[in-house]
Amino acid sequence: MTVIDSNSQTARATAGTATRSVFVDGGSGTTGLGIAERLAHQSDVVVKTIAEDKRKDPAAKRALMAEVDLVILCLPDDAAKETVALIDGMGHAAPKVLDASTAYRVAPDWAYGFPELAADQSDKVRNARKVSNPGCYPTGGIALLRPLVDAGLLPQDYPITVNAVSGYSGGGKSMIAAYENGTAPSFELYGLGLEHKHLPELQLYSRLTRRPIFIPSVGNYRQGMLVSVPLQLDTLPGKPDGADLHAALAKHYAGSKYVSVLPLDGAAAKSGRLEPEALNETNQLELHVFASDKHHQAVLVARLDNLGKGASGAAVQNMRLMLGLPDLGS
Ligand SMILES: NC(=O)C1=CN([C@@H]2O[C@H](COP(=O)(O)OP(=O)(O)OC[C@H]3O[C@@H](n4cnc5c(N)ncnc54)[C@H](OP(=O)(O)O)[C@@H]3O)[C@@H](O)[C@H]2O)C=CC1
Numbered sequence: 001m002t003v004i005d006s007n008s009q010t011a012r013a014t015a016g017t018a019t020r021s022v023f024v025d026g027g028s029g030t031t032g033l034g035i036a037e038r039l040a041h042q043s044d045v046v047v048k049t050i051a052e053d054k055r056k057d058p059a060a061k062r063a064l065m066a067e068v069d070l071v072i073l074c075l076p077d078d079a080a081k082e083t084v085a086l087i088d089g090m091g092h093a094a095p096k097v098l099d100a101s102t103a104y105r106v107a108p109d110w111a112y113g114f115p116e117l118a119a120d121q122s123d124k125v126r127n128a129r130k131v132s133n134p135g136c137y138p139t140g141g142i143a144l145l146r147p148l149v150d151a152g153l154l155p156q157d158y159p160i161t162v163n164a165v166s167g168y169s170g171g172g173k174s175m176i177a178a179y180e181n182g183t184a185p186s187f188e189l190y191g192l193g194l195e196h197k198h199l200p201e202l203q204l205y206s207r208l209t210r211r212p213i214f215i216p217s218v219g220n221y222r223q224g225m226l227v228s229v230p231l232q233l234d235t236l237p238g239k240p241d242g243a244d245l246h247a248a249l250a251k252h253y254a255g256s257k258y259v260s261v262l263p264l265d266g267a268a269a270k271s272g273r274l275e276p277e278a279l280n281e282t283n284q285l286e287l288h289v290f291a292s293d294k295h296h297q298a299v300l301v302a303r304l305d306n307l308g309k310g311a312s313g314a315a316v317q318n319m320r321l322m323l324g325l326p327d328l329g330s
């Protein structure tokens, strides 16, 4: 990565030949810092930075955005909308934009940045001018549900419940501070008003016609998450067993670099246990099928780093697609 300070226009670090330039708006927040860490190892990307005292100044942002190929927004929703309005006003000089917030995840003129969603999704991301980076929980939920809906194993109107637990970094700087200064509870369910901001994207990209119930929770550890979906298999058409669900997931993600479907009889299945932190600092997403033939029940579980495939890792994966750069792996 090359970092260029917008004030001095001086290259502060160089490594290799830089071919594309990006500006990360909100670069000092949790997601922005995670992106910077990943880009530190990428010599074909120049990161242009804004002076600390100008980082919320629209004119300074506009001037910097005119110089880059891509802007990555790591901002609260309202601030993301303000920067998108600036970009929309730039006409032909407008850079591409990748938004990590919730603001545009179901907007029809934005591509959804989950390249593994369907066979043509990578191309949609590659060719789009505006891409929304998925929410951390929907990344796990959609990854489990969409292939099963597409395969006809789950009816679109099936009453789905998604349970999840996240590390506290999922709540950004304010939640990190609350946990690290000891004022937050050890564990908490939330979203119990059934209006969590991730529900629209979870429903839309899973192709569910019935709104799922989503029950997130947060625990006293920094990062890593589990997203799980319980199923009563004898209520599904054709009464599939765990092997049928597993086969459909394995078929969908065959050859995927970042999404793996773990064996039905693997270590987790044998122990009946799964912890959330195993994939931290990676862009990997693991899918598990736990099933009982005896009871005709299954639980699908996705494991990921909320700051990896759930945020910064996915953002860098999408950024490289949007810039026409080769994938570098996680
Ligand atoms: N943390 C996570 O696991 C995930 C987060 N996201 C999403 O990514 C986005 C960023 O989240 P996260 O990094 O966690 O949040 P943080 O609270 O950690 O960081 C947000 C950053 O944005 C800055 N900021 C706020 N307003 C402006 C503005 N107008 N111009 C420039 N900078 C501004 C903040 O600065 P200051 O503090 O000075 O206001 C802060 O540095 C959010 O939309 C979030 O929902 C997405 C996936 C996962």
Ligand SMILES: CC(=O)N[C@@H](CCC(=O)OP(=O)(O)O)C(=O)O
Pocket (backbone or CB within 6 Å): 100, 101, 102, 134, 135, 136, 137, 166, 167, 168, 169, 170, 171, 175, 197, 198, 216, 217, 218, 310
């Ligand atoms: C623990 C925690 O609070 N998590 C956040 C979600 C983090 C995330 O992915 O938010 P985005 O929609 O911005 O991507 C929440 O539930 O609001």
